[in-house]
Amino acid sequence: MKGMSIMKTLSLNYSIPWCSKVVLLGCCLMGWIFLNAHAHSNQGDEKARVRIGLNYFKIAEDSCYLTVKVLTKPDRKYIPVSGVIINLFLNEQTKSGMMGNITTDKEGLGTFILPDKFYTALDTLITLKFMARLNNDPSFQDKLTTVEIKDASMVISYDEDSLREVKVKLLEKDSSDRGTPVEGADIKFYVQRLFSLLPIGNDNNFTDAEGEVTFNLPSDLPGDGEGNLELFIKLEDDDDYGNIVFSNTLPWESDWITVKNTFDERTMWSPRDRTPYFLWIFPNLILLAVWGVIFYLIIQLMKIYKGTI
Amino acid sequence: METTIEKQQNNKARILVEQLLPKHFSTIGKIWVGILILICLVGGFAYYRQLRYGLVVTAMRDYASWGIYISNFVFFVAISLVGSLVTAILRLSHVKWSTPLTRIAEIIAVAAIILAAVSIIVDMGRPDRFLYILLYARLQSPIIWDVLVIFAYLVISLLLLYIPLLPDLAILTKRMENASGLQKRIYGILSINWKGTPGQFRTIEKSVNVLCIMIIPVALGIHTVTSWLFATTYRPGWDSTNFGPYFVSGAFMVGAAAVIVAMYVLVRYYSLSEYITHKHFNQMGKLLVLLSLIYLYFNINEYLSPAYKMKTSEALHLKELFSGEFSSIFWGVQILGMVVPILVLMFNMGRKPLPMFIISILVVVGAWFKRYLIVVPTLLHPFLPIQNEPEEWKHYFPSWEEWSIAMATMAAAMLIITFLVRLFPVIPIYETAKERGIKLQ
Numbered sequence: 058m059k060g061m062s063i064m065k066t067l068s069l070n071y072s073i074p075w076c077s078k079v080v081l082l083g084c085c086l087m088g089w090i091f092l093n094a095h096a097h098s099n100q101g102d103e104k105a106r107v108r109i110g111l112n113y114f115k116i117a118e119d120s121c122y123l124t125v126k127v128l129t130k131p132d133r134k135y136i137p138v139s140g141v142i143i144n145l146f147l148n149e150q151t152k153s154g155m156m157g158n159i160t161t162d163k164e165g166l167g168t169f170i171l172p173d174k175f176y177t178a179l180d181t182l183i184t185l186k187f188m189a190r191l192n193n194d195p196s197f198q199d200k201l202t203t204v205e206i207k208d209a210s211m212v213i214s215y216d217e218d219s220l221r222e223v224k225v226k227l228l229e230k231d232s233s234d235r236g237t238p239v240e241g242a243d244i245k246f247y248v249q250r251l252f253s254l255l256p257i258g259n260d261n262n263f264t265d266a267e268g269e270v271t272f273n274l275p276s277d278l279p280g281d282g283e284g285n286l287e288l289f290i291k292l293e294d295d296d297d298y299g300n301i302v303f304s305n306t307l308p309w310e311s312d313w314i315t316v317k318n319t320f321d322e323r324t325m326w327s328p329r330d331r332t333p334y335f336l337w338i339f340p341n342l343i344l345l346a347v348w349g350v351i352f353y354l355i356i357q358l359m360k361i362y363k364g365t366i
Numbered sequence: 367m368e369t370t371i372e373k374q375q376n377n378k379a380r381i382l383v384e385q386l387l388p389k390h391f392s393t394i395g396k397i398w399v400g401i402l403i404l405i406c407l408v409g410g411f412a413y414y415r416q417l418r419y420g421l422v423v424t425a426m427r428d429y430a431s432w433g434i435y436i437s438n439f440v441f442f443v444a445i446s447l448v449g450s451l452v453t454a455i456l457r458l459s460h461v462k463w464s465t466p467l468t469r470i471a472e473i474i475a476v477a478a479i480i481l482a483a484v485s486i487i488v489d490m491g492r493p494d495r496f497l498y499i500l501l502y503a504r505l506q507s508p509i510i511w512d513v514l515v516i517f518a519y520l521v522i523s524l525l526l527l528y529i530p531l532l533p534d535l536a537i538l539t540k541r542m543e544n545a546s547g548l549q550k551r552i553y554g555i556l557s558i559n560w561k562g563t564p565g566q567f568r569t570i571e572k573s574v575n576v577l578c579i580m581i582i583p584v585a586l587g588i589h590t591v592t593s594w595l596f597a598t599t600y601r602p603g604w605d606s607t608n609f610g611p612y613f614v615s616g617a618f619m620v621g622a623a624a625v626i627v628a629m630y631v632l633v634r635y636y637s638l639s640e641y642i643t644h645k646h647f648n649q650m651g652k653l654l655v656l657l658s659l660i661y662l663y664f665n666i667n668e669y670l671s672p673a674y675k676m677k678t679s680e681a682l683h684l685k686e687l688f689s690g691e692f693s694s695i696f697w698g699v700q701i702l703g704m705v706v707p708i709l710v711l712m713f714n715m716g717r718k719p720l721p722m723f724i725i726s727i728l729v730v731v732g733a734w735f736k737r738y739l740i741v742v743p744t745l746l747h748p749f750l751p752i753q754n755e756p757e758e759w760k761h762y763f764p765s766w767e768e769w770s771i772a773m774a775t776m777a778a779a780m781l782i783i784t785f786l787v788r789l790f791p792v793i794p795i796y797e798t799a800k801e802r803g804i805k806l807q
Contacts, residue, residue: 329504362558366565
């Protein structure tokens, strides 16, 4: 009993007063609220990261353009970012190097045709350095993507007699006028069809040490209504040279496939006066047989009516 | 001087004729006819709205362009096959017990095939366009084959109902003293001077045999061609070579069930238990089990092999049936409309009149929903989805006009059956007397 009494006295002596407990609890609560609010405000301020894809396209020797694709990954899955402004530069992020701006569409895509004033630079430079920059966007972090392209060109020649054989030579621009042959580049061949490009030939057509690849166009390819064939030769997504596209309309002398005109024939899809004979004969025979019996029975009934049976 | 045997014969003949003569409507009969007419009137109003405003009053759109009208059409075609089953197949197989059921079966067949044709015209929206089918018919189209075979089947069914009726019509002309003037005139016209000479009896005997032989291929044709309306269309669930026998077996099953329902009602309200006995129910029950088993077999064929493969193009349709939007109807039809009838009717207790009546109603209702399942879900899942359609067009639930018109066609079919039963002996008098060795004067 004495021991218990001492413990009670001690606990009373060392316990925290209730008002202190309330203050302590209030402080903890406020601290928690503050920390939470801060964390939330930090979350709200945090900008999403983006990924910018930049591709260079050279259309024969005529024009060049860049494509930009902006993606973000909020939940383990990339989604396109629309409506953001991307600044595009050539070689340096300066006013003189700035080519222009594009705004991405709902697919996160943007296409930029290089202005004429930059073609002089393109003609003289051996290596082109393109930059796509997202800067000061309220929702997304700043991002810079750079692509370095070695300028190259395609030289196309055909078998003069038949046009069925096409030789492609890929040359990298160098200080000389001739250019350096590019070995091991994968050249793709397509022909224009009604809705899209049709790949033809093998999956891989690599250039040799001379930078050349020879391709035999299939002779059974139909041309268009005027007997022409629109051929596309492409170097696609190359790490060094980007995309080079060459197209040419060949006098193919092979007309498009003419669908056999069955208008005057007896087919399943003809009008009723051109029903196929078998479909005319057999149902009518069946009808004759069935209705013949029916009429025979009706005649029997008529005979009963007339009292002749 | 009449001998005692002659007196007994005459007495038996009199009782037989009196029992089998058509009877006036009782109060229940009048209420029944009143309800059917009311349903027809509501359906008529709905059809007036459809004619006035067009098919837009239905829920049919680009996806479900065939709705319950076509389900109804297939259902009626199926029911109509019972005429060939009970009258022709059983007659040619020398099955004697089916004699009291032949006229019921033929009446049901005639009513069903008339309403099948009506359902097609209702589905056309513009009934005047039906003339174009005849004027500009292309024999390449299965729809034309269907029109031709339906018309031929209707005429054959009418003849098969009418020709065996001739001796009974002569009896009615003589014995129906309490018939109205109009009724007597109808009997007089329809009996076409029937005198009952041996030559006339030989003629109708021969005619009925010819009809029984001819109606079987035409009946198989009508439902096979109906199945081809679907099978010749490239869609999931319809792209099947199994469809002809699948439809025919289902039709025989529902037709047999419809006859059982009619048998029960006639026995109950027309006191025909002496002519339609437990033996008839028992035999029809066995027949229904057999037909249900055959139909079950075709159902397994129809669903199991595509479900085993689950081709992408078919998968959506099958999943909608097995576990999706239509799963409750699908499993309800398979279990209540097929498995349960087989299980119940396999036992003697199940083949008593009342259980058979209930089971047959389940089969008939299940058969209607089965046709709905054949028509609608397939249309909602085409191989090539339609582009830029409003979301609601991808689902189908019939509008009140469609329900009313469909119910009215049902009511009209029952009304035709009711009036034919009111007008003519539902059990052949002459044939029954002949079978029982009773000589009618």
